[in-house]
Amino acid sequence: MGTGVARKISESTVRRLSLYLRFLEEFEARGIRTLSSEELARRGNTTAAQVRKDFSLFGSFGKRGLGYSVSELSDTLRGLLGLDRSWRVALVGAGRIGSALFAYHDFRSRGFRIVTVLDSDPAKIGQSWNDVAIRDEADLETVLRQEKVDIVILAVPVDAAQRMADRVIRSGVRAVLNFAPTQLHVPAGVALRDVNMSMELEALSFALVDDLEGTG
Amino acid sequence: MGTGVARKISESTVRRLSLYLRFLEEFEARGIRTLSSEELARRGNTTAAQVRKDFSLFGSFGKRGLGYSVSELSDTLRGLLGLDRSWRVALVGAGRIGSALFAYHDFRSRGFRIVTVLDSDPAKIGQSWNDVAIRDEADLETVLRQEKVDIVILAVPVDAAQRMADRVIRSGVRAVLNFAPTQLHVPAGVALRDVNMSMELEALSFALVDDLEGTG
DNA sequence: ACATGTGAACTGCTTCACAGCG
DNA sequence: CGCTGTGAAGCAGTTCACATGT
Numbered sequence: 001m002g003t004g005v006a007r008k009i010s011e012s013t014v015r016r017l018s019l020y021l022r023f024l025e026e027f028e029a030r031g032i033r034t035l036s037s038e039e040l041a042r043r044g045n046t047t048a049a050q051v052r053k054d055f056s057l058f059g060s061f062g063k064r065g066l067g068y069s070v071s072e073l074s075d076t077l078r079g080l081l082g083l084d085r086s087w088r089v090a091l092v093g094a095g096r097i098g099s100a101l102f103a104y105h106d107f108r109s110r111g112f113r114i115v116t117v118l119d120s121d122p123a124k125i126g127q128s129w130n131d132v133a134i135r136d137e138a139d140l141e142t143v144l145r146q147e148k149v150d151i152v153i154l155a156v157p158v159d160a161a162q163r164m165a166d167r168v169i170r171s172g173v174r175a176v177l178n179f180a181p182t183q184l185h186v187p188a189g190v191a192l193r194d195v196n197m198s199m200e201l202e203a204l205s206f207a208l209v210d211d212l213e214g215t216g
Numbered sequence: 217m218g219t220g221v222a223r224k225i226s227e228s229t230v231r232r233l234s235l236y237l238r239f240l241e242e243f244e245a246r247g248i249r250t251l252s253s254e255e256l257a258r259r260g261n262t263t264a265a266q267v268r269k270d271f272s273l274f275g276s277f278g279k280r281g282l283g284y285s286v287s288e289l290s291d292t293l294r295g296l297l298g299l300d301r302s303w304r305v306a307l308v309g310a311g312r313i314g315s316a317l318f319a320y321h322d323f324r325s326r327g328f329r330i331v332t333v334l335d336s337d338p339a340k341i342g343q344s345w346n347d348v349a350i351r352d353e354a355d356l357e358t359v360l361r362q363e364k365v366d367i368v369i370l371a372v373p374v375d376a377a378q379r380m381a382d383r384v385i386r387s388g389v390r391a392v393l394n395f396a397p398t399q400l401h402v403p404a405g406v407a408l409r410d411v412n413m414s415m416e417l418e419a420l421s422f423a424l425v426d427d428l429e430g431t432g
Numbered sequence: 433a434c435a436t437g438t439g440a441a442c443t444g445c446t447t448c449a450c451a452g453c454g
Numbered sequence: 455c456g457c458t459g460t461g462a463a464g465c466a467g468t469t470c471a472c473a474t475g476t
Binding site: 228 | 446452
């Protein structure tokens with residue numbers, strides 16, 4: 001199923017590519033036209049070698065003795081990350097988190113368009129957010145196909161999350177961003193990312209106690 | 217500064233500990249009293265060896281031939297993660313994301329108490345959410361000290377994020393959860409975690425285009 | 433002269449395989 | 455006998471160091 005040339009790119013590399021692109025946009029806004037791996041590394045708390053190695057997985061984008069053209073490299077990264085097109089996103093779950101995500105401007109500005117919202121609450125179904133009508137979660141499969149959805153954002157309660165994920169995937173969607181604090185099971189070939197805010201807090205908690213241990 | 221016995225525990229291990237704890241709570245709710253590393257591994261899409269290795273970094277919590285006591289292991293993990301106490305959290309930024317986080321029940325139920333909210337918008341300052349008054353961001357340093365804040369959640373716009381982080385850290389807070397889509401610089405000894413929702417979407421975008429490449 | 437691109441060395445995480453213990 | 459706990463092996467990601475190209 002479409003494995004392409006499939007160099008295996010690590011999660012950390014992809015995360016860094018996203019970061020590099022953000023940094024480049026910052027530098028571009030400041031009028032800087034050329035950049036070395038060293039400067040990018042400093043901005044991202046990493047090493048120049050790491051930066052060059054990350055790029056080298058995809059090609060040669062710099063000029064020896066000179067560095068990288070900010071605008072060219074931005075374009076290249078946008079291409080690699082698939083940000084040179086617009087993605088059709090469905091938001092499943094119109095609760096507090098869902099509504100914050102719907103309004104989140106950073107999504108739209110990076111090409112992620114929330115084209116439909118679904119919820120199971122009869123009080124919400126039929127309402128509109130901006131011009132997007134809230135549809136009945138019961139019609140999930142139909143709506144996802146009608147709207148040609150590429151990516152689903154799951155912002156439903158924990159106990160509904162796996163069930164919803166299963167339906168989403170059965171509808172043919174191959175990318176899911178999950179906000180429910182649980183580990184979902186998805187078949188191979190489906191891209192899944194979790195945003196688990198409680199787990200991030202727990203990691204901070206761990207760091208704090210670990211640190212405290214030696215003090216006293 | 218308080219490095220304790222300081223076995224270096226990897227980020228991935230800490231993430232998995234959080235997950236294990238959640239799974240244990242699920243199993244406990246289903247009345248299951250004993251569990252093998254194999255069963256935990258299956259729930260978490262990992263291997264039994266990984267599970268045992270993770271625990272072995274902290275001690276021996278199982279019984280050979282038998283497995284782990286669900287309740288004992290839960291308690292142990294809560295202790296390791298620092299979830300056997302309550303943490304005082306400040307929310308900086310009372311926008312849409314901030315308000316969703318304030319209402320997020322999973323935080324409270326895991327011992328993270330948002331004891332104060334700060335914002336710079338005069339229209340918001342003075343309002344109350346539940347019983348928590350929204351304070352003026354200008355008084356950040358005072359408020360964080362008065363309220364004995366352990367952890368700060370930063371939910372401010374990108375361009376304010378680094379400046380706020382600096383002030384937070386100067387106030388003595390040693391743990392920051394950042395929601396602004398940027399890479400913050402913090403001194404050693406300060407624990408920082410990022411929740412970068414756009415970057416997660418970009419990772420999905422990358423996966424989709426990478427997948428598409430071979431098809432056609 | 434200077435900064436990239438990259439094989440080689442290294443570090444650290446994961447998996448294996450089995451000895452040890454209940 | 456079964457499942458844990460753990461050294462040893464294997465693998466992946468990072469860093470080093472330098473040849474390469476401008």
